[in-house]
Amino acid sequence: MQTDSGAASGAAPTTSRAQLVVLHVGCGPRNGTGLHPAFSGPDWTEIRLDIDPAVEPDLVGSITDLCAISDGSVDAVCGAADDSGAAPWGDDP
Numbered sequence: 001m002q003t004d005s006g007a008a009s010g011a012a013p014t015t016s017r018a019q020l021v022v023l024h025v026g027c028g029p030r031n032g033t034g035l036h037p038a039f040s041g042p043d044w045t046e047i048r049l050d051i052d053p054a055v056e057p058d059l060v061g062s063i064t065d066l067c068a069i070s071d072g073s074v075d076a077v078c079g080a081a082d083d084s085g086a087a088p089w090g091d092d093p
Helices: none
Strands: 020-025 046-050 077-078
Touching: none
Parallel strands: 020 046, 020 077
Antiparallel strands: none
16 A cells, blocks of 8 residues: 555554544545545544545555554545445456
């Protein structure tokens, strides 16, 4: 898994734990419409994860390997119901 800088990472971007953190998996492009409204308030910080670096997520990686996310580091996980990018045999098309 890689951060948006392209370097290998062993941990998700850090945020203040005074904020609630939502991991947005399969986030797609940043357009303000992909995250569920329940996580849009000022108390929430979004960490974006996508396998496609072109959408400029915070973390580049697969939802089948979340080793870059430390246990207890997020308060919620949100993902779209669209699985059009998911291959039943793994991450590679």
